[in-house]
Amino acid sequence: MSLMIINQRRDQQVVGPARVDGFAKIRGAALYVDDRPAVDALHGATVRTAGAGGTLQEIVFDPAINWSEFVVVTAQDIPGINAIKLLENDQPVLVERAFRHAGEAVVLLAHADPEKLRIALKGVSLVELPNPDPVFDIDDALQARQEIIPGNIYADYLLDRGDVAAGVALADVVIDERFLTPSQEQLYIEPQGMLAHLQADGGILMEGSMQCPYYVLDALVQCLGMDKDHLRVVQSTTGGAFGGKEDYPSVIACHAALLARKAGGRPVKLIYERGEDLRVTPKRHPSRTLIRLGANKAGELQFIDMDFAIDGGAYRTLSPVVLSRGVIHAPGPYKCPHIRIRGRAVATNHPPFGAFRGFGAPQSIFAMEVAMDRLAKKLGMDPVELRKKNLLCTGDLSPTGDVVGKDCFAHAVLDAALEHTHYQQRREECNAWNAAGHPTRRGIGLATFAHGAGFTGNGELHLASRVSLQALANGHVEILCSNTEMGQGAATTLVQIAAAALGLPMNSVHLAQTDTSRVPNSGPTVASRTCMVVGELIQKAAGQLLQRLRETTGLAQSYDVQGFAAACAGLYAAAGDALVTAHYHPPADMLWDEQTFLGRAYASYAWAAYVAEVEVDMLTLETHVVDFTAVQEVGKAVHPVIVQGQIEGGVAQGIGYALYEDVLWNERGVMANDRLTNYIIPTSADLGFIQVVLLEGGLGAGPKGAKGVGELPMDGPAPAIVNAIQQALDIDIQQIPVMPEMLLRLTMREGNS
Incomplete structure (x- = not known):
């Protein structure tokens, strides 16, 4: 199928309808957790460990404080299991004895007066026997001189296809590189928070800010x-x-619930201030990658050999699944007969790392894409030519051994990116500019990549997601699913899918509030799966509803709003309800081996080519992104403006990852730059011009061929920007963020000025 550029579409859905949540937000009527009504609420706070692991010896309460005024919770107050439920029960809800990192919760306090609560926090002292030799470095953890867990390994995966030794023998040119990527804070605009209500029957109502209810x-x-x-x-x-x-809302929800159980029926609001949120919540995993690439003289890849390690922090949390995605995406969108990717998630005494847009792929893709430019340089070949020789095509074997299908658009996105950016012309102009002795240097770089949407392999099968549609007697339809709107536009997209499938105006379709007492489990709002997986289930449920209406009430093939409402009323009269439920079933060819990492990892991959043009001030060595072009094949853009916004946002975060954002750790493994004044992210003035080009192939696994969109934009900016800087300054860069201090060291080492 040929690709269509989105702005060449002639239907009326290019712009898309207004956001269903937009009006309440711009009026200030939307209720965030701190706005939720809570009569006579108490405020919660947390006493935390100071040392980077160790043993809790004693909790000392200042006798000058009247503790009977406070709700006080320790590990002894936990009625169930003292462990956060996730992949493994290794992280305590509250520390009882042993702990692994600074900032672990030990005591919970609640009081009606926030000022008294702040004073009380200082009145609780923890006597700790600290860990004398904490581990914070990935390679130190791998050496396991100090063990946090046996071998300090949470997960160890191997993707091994072909014979790397044979590939080495066939290679005329080999590169061997080491790359580092940092942690990165999500920096959502609303900090973490929960509001817990004790119910009359002893149960708990939990309201809060979350992705996965x-x-x-x-x-x-x-x-x-x-x-x-x-x-x-x-x-x-x-x-x-x-x-x-x-994952972290599970932690704060358990804390709020424990306080509410002892609060005498008063609700408890536990909301972090920004500094606490920055210090204790999960961030992107730092990574260390050792990579060898080999090609013949023609530039054809002969082998990819990568040792990819991520810092999982002090508890397992989501690290194994972050690692698996990083391993699968590491070889990039390239054909290569011999591939070996070893991935390990290691334990350190940092706070646990967790999910962040891209979920392991940005780290490994960064290494691969910068290494590809390094290989091209050693071959004396243009980076574009090297990629074109090796990009996957339909019928090729993917890195995981699956046959690449018709929805592969690796060459098409690269061609579109070259055309829209006038890449070759701009590259020559940058070289001419740099040769002329200007006070700035210019460079242009690119990255080609793909990103699989949905849970990896058999993950969606294990989730067994369900979505329901409830037709009301007045002809309106309610979507019942557990997927959440958090600013990304999912609510509008899902309503739009249902309305289109039912032939109704959008104001006749409503997304129910995400409430576990009402909505089925349609899986978490992660992994770029909402539109593709849940949207497809909504479309399937819409078909079931129409079939039921036709069989029961004789709804005509062609109908208007009034006819649909009459049919819904008839269905209620005949059956007493109008609820249908769609269940997820994987594609028939979705075969995946979780041990060997071979097979079809994802129902759909989206493809992209990103191009960055940068200018480096040779006095300050500050780098500015002048132009950024993101060409992305999305299958079908259900709501093009929302899709474009997702890509622009991902590019902005990627620019921050490449140039600005650097989590600094103190000697106890605590984030030191824990304020918005010293954790630097790019503003709109730092982003330059961002051009988004949407291509539609219409072959994705979602509604009308849609694919996942949200995570892929995080994968490409950092390598594209680094490749541009390398061209501008003729240096090799091994890590991000590319700060002026780093460029000073590199240019001095290379003898440049």
Whole structure:
């Protein structure tokens, strides 16, 4: 199927309808967790460990404080299991004895007066026997001289296809590189927060800012020792997440619930201030990659050999699944007969790292794409030519051994990027500019990559997602699913899919509030799966609803709003309800081996080529992104403006990752730059011009051929920018962010001035 550039479409859906959540937000009427009504609420706070691991010896309460005024919770107050439910029960809800990192929760306090609460926090002293030799470095952790867990390994994966030794023998040119990527803070606009209500039956109603309500529900079941019938989790309006509210809301929800159980029936609001949020919540995994690439003289890849390691922090949390995606995406969109990717997630005494947009792929793709430019340089070949020789085509074997299908557009996105940016002309102009002795240097760089949407391999099968549609007697339809709107536009997109499938105006379709007592588990709002997986289930449920209406009430093939409403009323009269549920079933050819990492990893890959043009001030060595072009094949853009916004946002975060954002750690492994004044992210003035080009292939696994969009834009900016800087300054860069201090060291080492 040929590609269509989005701005050449002639239907009326190029712009898309207004956001269903937009009006309430711009009026200030949307209720975030701190806005939720809570009469006579108490405020919660947390006493935390100071040392980077160790043993808790004693908790000392200042006798000058009247502690009877406070709600006080320790590990002894946990009625269920003292562990956060996730992949493994290794992280305590509250420290009882041993702990692994600074900032672990030990005591929870609540009081009606926030000022008294702040004073009380200082009145609790923790006597700790500290860990004398904490581990913070990936390679130190791998040497395992100080073990946090046996071998300091949370997960160890191997993708091994072909014979790397044979590939080395066939290669005429080999490069051997080491790359480092940092941690990165999600920096959502609304900090983490929960509001817990004790119910009359002893159950808990939990409201809060979250991505995955059913994760929170499962964590409460385990911590409180209650069944799900006595627990209810409701998502409040959520001000951003980017992965940062995938697993950590389970922690803060357990804390708020424990306080509420002892608060005498008063609700408890536990909301972090920005500094606490920055210090203790999960961030992007730092990585260390050792990579060897080999090609013959013609530039054809002969082998890819990569040792990819990520810092998982002090507890396992989501590190194994972050690692698996990083391993699968590491070889890039390239054909190569001999591939070996070893991936390890290691334990350190940092706070646990977690989900952030891209989920392991930005780290490994950065190494691969910068290495490709390094290989091209050694071959004496243009980076574009090297990529064109090796990009996957339909019928090739993918790095995981699956046959590449017709939805492969690796060459098409690169061609479109070259055309839209006048890449070759601009590269020559940059070289001429640099040769002329200007006070700035210019460079242009690119990255080609792909990103799989949905859970990896058999993950979606294990999730067994469900979506329901409830037709009302007045002809309106309610979508019941657990997927969350957090600013990304999912609510509008899902309503739009349902309305189109039912032939109704959007104001006749409503997305129910995400409430675990009402909505089925349609899986978490992660992995670029909402539109593709959940949207497809909504479309499937819409077909079921129409079929039921036709069979029961004789709804005509062609109908208007009034005819649909009459049919819904008839269905209620005949059957007493109008609820249909669609269940997820994987594609028939979705075969994946979780041990060997071979097979079809994702139902759909989206393809992209990103081009960055930069200018480096040779006095200050500051780098400015002048132009950025993101060409992305999206399958079908259900709502093009929302899709464009997702890509622009991902590019902005990617620019921050490449140039500005650097989590600094103190000697105890705590984030030192824990304020918005010293954790630097790019503003609009730092981003330059961003051009987004959407290509539609219409072959994705989602509604009308849609693919996942949200995570892929994070993968490409950092390598494209680094490749541009390398061209501008004729240096080799091994790590990000590319700060002026780093460029000073590199240019002095290379003898440049």
